[in-house]
Amino acid sequence: MRSQVISSPCIPPEPKASCGRAALEGWISSTRIVPIVLLFLLVLLAACGQSGTSTATSPTAAPTPTIASIPALTMDAYGKPITFPTSAPQRIISLVPTMSDILGALHLEGRVVGVDGYTNYPPALASLPKVSQGFTYNVEKIVSLKPDLVLSYGQDTKQYDTQLTNLNLHVVDLPSGNLGELLQIVMTVGRLTLAQDTATSVVNSMQQKINSIKSEVAGTTAPKVMIELDDSTPGKPYVYGGSSYGDELIQDANGQNIFHSDSSGGGYPQVTDEAIISANAQFIILTEPPAYGGDVNAVYKRPNWGTIDALKMHHVYRINNNLIGHPGPRNIDALQCIAQIIHPDKFSSQLPADCTGTV
Numbered sequence: 001m002r003s004q005v006i007s008s009p010c011i012p013p014e015p016k017a018s019c020g021r022a023a024l025e026g027w028i029s030s031t032r033i034v035p036i037v038l039l040f041l042l043v044l045l046a047a048c049g050q051s052g053t054s055t056a057t058s059p060t061a062a063p064t065p066t067i068a069s070i071p072a073l074t075m076d077a078y079g080k081p082i083t084f085p086t087s088a089p090q091r092i093i094s095l096v097p098t099m100s101d102i103l104g105a106l107h108l109e110g111r112v113v114g115v116d117g118y119t120n121y122p123p124a125l126a127s128l129p130k131v132s133q134g135f136t137y138n139v140e141k142i143v144s145l146k147p148d149l150v151l152s153y154g155q156d157t158k159q160y161d162t163q164l165t166n167l168n169l170h171v172v173d174l175p176s177g178n179l180g181e182l183l184q185i186v187m188t189v190g191r192l193t194l195a196q197d198t199a200t201s202v203v204n205s206m207q208q209k210i211n212s213i214k215s216e217v218a219g220t221t222a223p224k225v226m227i228e229l230d231d232s233t234p235g236k237p238y239v240y241g242g243s244s245y246g247d248e249l250i251q252d253a254n255g256q257n258i259f260h261s262d263s264s265g266g267g268y269p270q271v272t273d274e275a276i277i278s279a280n281a282q283f284i285i286l287t288e289p290p291a292y293g294g295d296v297n298a299v300y301k302r303p304n305w306g307t308i309d310a311l312k313m314h315h316v317y318r319i320n321n322n323l324i325g326h327p328g329p330r331n332i333d334a335l336q337c338i339a340q341i342i343h344p345d346k347f348s349s350q351l352p353a354d355c356t357g358t359v
Contacts (some may be wrong), residue, residue, distance in 0.1 A: 070183045070184055070187055070203055070207075071184065071187065072184065072187045072188040072190070072191040073174065073175070073184050073185065073187075073188045075175070076172055076173055076174060076175065077152075077153070077154055077155045077173040077174055077175040077176070078155070078161075078173065082172055082188070082192070083170070083172075084191055084192060085148075085149070085170070085192065085194070087194070088111075088193060088194040088195075089111065089147075089148040089149035089170075089192070089193055089194075090111050090148060091111070091113045091145065091146055091147045091148050091149070092108065092111050092112045092113065092147060092148070092149045092150075092151065092193070093112070093113060093114040093115070093131060093142060093145060093147040093149070093150045093151070094112060094114075094115045094116060094119060094125070094151050094152075095116050095131070095132070095137065095150060095151065095152040095153075095156075095157045095160065096116055096118075096119075096151075096152050096153045096154075096156055096157065096326070097116065097118050097119045097120075097121070097325075097326045097328070098153040098154075098185075098326045098327050098328050099151040099152065099153055099174075099189070100112075100115050100116070100119040100121070100122075100125045101121060101122075101326070101328030101329055101330060102185065102186055102189045102328055102329065103125065103151070103189065103193075104121065104122035104124070104125055105186070105202050105328075105329040106186075106189065106190060106193065106195050106198050106199055106202060107195075107198060108193055108195060109122065109124040109125055111193070112125055112128060113128065113129070113145045113146075113147060114128055114129045114130070114131045114141070114142065114145045114147070115128050115129075115130065115131065116130065116131060116132045116137075117130045117131075117132040117133050117134065118132075120322070120359055121322055121330075121359050123359075126359075129141070129145065131145070137157065137160045139160065139163055139164065139167075142164060142169075143164075143167055143169070147169060147170075148170060149170050149172070149192060149193070150164055150169050150170065150171040150172070151171075151172055151173075151174070151189065151192070152171065152172070152173040152174070153173065153174050153176060153185075153327070154173070154174075154175065154176030155173060155176075156173075157173065158173070161173050172192060174188060174189075176327065177327075178245075178248055179210070179245070179248055179249070179252065179331060179335075182206075182327050182328070182329075182331065183203045183206060183207065185327070186199055186202055186203050186206070186329065187199050187200070187203055190202075202329060206329060206332050209332050209335075209336070210252070210332060210335065213252070213253065213332075213335055213336055213339050214252060214254075216339065216343070216346045216347060217253060217254035217339055217343045217346055218254070220254055220343055220346065222254050222255050222256045223255055223256065223282040223283055223342050224255070224256045224258050224279065224280065224281045224282045224283070224309075225250050225255040225256060225257055225258065225281055225282070225283045225284075225285065225338075225342055226239055226257070226258050226259065226276065226279070226281040226283070226284050226285070226310075227239060227240040227246045227250065227257070227285045227286075227287060227324075227338075228240075228284065228285070228286050228287065228288065228293065228294075229246075229268060229287060229288060230288045230292050230293060231288065231292060231293025231294075232292050232293060233270075234302075235272065235273045235303075236270050236271070236272060236273075237270070237271065237273075237276070237293060238265070238268055238269070238270050238271075239259050239268070239269060239271055239276075240257065240259070240267070240268065241257075241259045241260070241262040241263050241264065241265070241267050241268060241269040242257070242259070242260045242261055242262060242263035242267060243263040243266075243267040244263075244266075244267030244268055245324060245327060245331060246287075246324060247259075247260055247267065249324065249331065249334055249335050249338055250338060252335055252339075253335055253338040253339035253342060253343070254339070254342075254343065255283070255338070255342045258276075258279035258280075258281050259271060259275075259279070273302070273303070273304065273305070276305075276308070277304055277305065277307060277308060280307075280308055280309055281308060281309065281310050282309045282310055282313065282315060282342075283310055283315045283316075283317070283341060283342050284299065284308070284310040284311075284315065284316045284317070285316075285317050285318070285319060285338065285341065286299070286316070286317065286318040286319075287318070287319060287320075287321045287324060287325070288321060289321070294318050294321075295318075296316050296317065296318050299311070299316045300316065317341050318356070319334065319337045319338075319341075319355050319356065320334075320337075320354055320355060320356060320357040320358065320359075322357070322358075322359055323337065323354065323355070330354075333352060333354055333355070336352060336355075337351065337352065337355035340352075340355075
């Protein structure tokens with residue numbers, strides 16, 4: 001769901017007090033949603049020509065950092081020094097899907113004893129005991145699992161971080177950031193779990209994939225794109241706006257986010273049909289389940305949307321909301337999906353299967 005917690009009319013996510021990525025994150029990483037907002041993309045590579053495409057092109061991207069320039073973080077989400085263990089933690093609890101994704105990428109499933117209620121990936125972690133329901137965490141259950149490391153992200157569990165720390169548990173809540181800073185977070189989890197070599201390998205793979213995708217789309221015309229999070233309220237959908245993960249992914253895929261200038265709602269603004277029609281996107285990407293508007297066929301029936309170029313060219317897609325719904329290694333897969341959707345002629349391979357997956 002979103003980057004910061006969302007109350008209604010926002011999606012349920014990882015706990016937080018206001019509408020933002022956390023909420024979106026919870027929504028996305030779960031297969032259900034609460035009344036309003038969030039999520040992610042697609043069914044079919046566009047073969048149609050991009051007539052009417054914007055003539056704007058994205059500026060040359062700044063050089064991406066090398067692995068040597070990606071150190072682990074030293075401060076947590078609260079600005080406090082991180083305490084790194086000298087022996088590998090063997091009983092880890094993840095309080096948010098972001099940490100679960102990272103732990104899975106580092107192949108640490110065997111050391112995790114509990115996860116939050118929204119974690120649904122990887123499968124080995126999704127089947128573990130749940131320590132939360134919605135935004136409510138069972139502190140007693142967490143303590144009973146005797147964790148030697150509790151991981152969270154972006155102050156999404158601030159209230160519980162304090163409680164658990166006061167109970168002498170080692171809690172590390174890592175700060176939220178952009179895609180580049182995500183690499184640092186992976187490195188930090190690697191150091192916290194004494195899995196630095198694996199973390200370096202994962203980060204190296206992520207960086208290489210980012211570089212490869214950017215290279216494929218470099219110099220192409222940047223089409224206008226909209227990524228929809230939730231259309232539970234007809235005529236007033238939530239979208240990825242400026243400062244959101246989706247906005248960054250659109251730019252990295254060499255596209256123009258039609259709502260880049262709107263960073264309200266923590267980067268996930270609720271907009272009007274009129275604003276969408278006026279912006280005239282050439283590609284529309286849905287990320288929410290069908291019940292919340294993520295039905296490609298239904299988009300073609302929305303009142304007055306028929307004048308939008310994306311509909312005229314049959315450039316409406318839906319992608320797996322779990323790839324983009326919360327920060328994690330799979331965000332790189334979301335970047336791949338978006339890039340191939342808006343620049344199909346630049347990729348010889350088929351769209352990756354997880355682009356249209358549900359988990």
